[in-house]
Amino acid sequence: MRVGSAVGSCAAEPGELDDELVREIVGGDVAALLEHPSAAVRVAVLDAYLADSAPHAGHPRSSTVRVPAGTSLEKSLARARAVADLVLVPPGGRVAVIGVVNSLLAALRERGSSCAPCDLKGGLTEWGETVLTDHQQAIDGADAVLASGMVLGNGTFDEIADVCRTRDLPLVVFAQTGSAVFREMLGEEITALSAEPYPFFWLSGEDTAIHLYRGGPA
Structure with missing residues (x-):
């Protein structure tokens, strides 16, 4: 829209x-x-x-990162590394990844984290791991949660945020869906945000932008 x-x-x-x-x-x-x-x-x-x-570009709380031009895979990996840097967990910490993107799993592992992949569609990761379909199960034992913006559209966000609040877990969102909506939740429901408004990285081979937000409320 x-x-x-x-x-x-x-x-x-x-x-x-x-x-x-x-x-x-x-x-x-x-x-x-x-x-x-x-x-x-x-x-x-x-x-x-x-x-x-309030456009993301130039917003006083955002840091704009250019995803370099390249193939879809190259751009996905570059974006994933920027997003993974938002997830603050101790060395060896476990991250529940809700909304599976294989490049994000790889980037988190590069940083020394283990992952609990979760997606309503289930299936397997690129490495043959079972993808959980129950976010409660994925969050059990996690030190942080990294969730796709799609949780806003499919109605699971409130429950995920409640669990994270109850357990005092960092909740980081990587959002194409509702990127500016999630920005309003910083410091309350979510800890950090990678906002990627349309056009998304995979729609162009040229360099594109994501906007990173960290920290508490304005």
């Missing part, structure tokens, strides 16, 4: 949005769309509104 100069995003499951819905919301009023029955629409509109009001 575009508001002004900003594009807001929210991942949706296949079949969740159809052509008729898209035609219905094009050109819609922001205030009305914030009450739309689709969570994906609400998140994308709010994301766009917040990013238009």
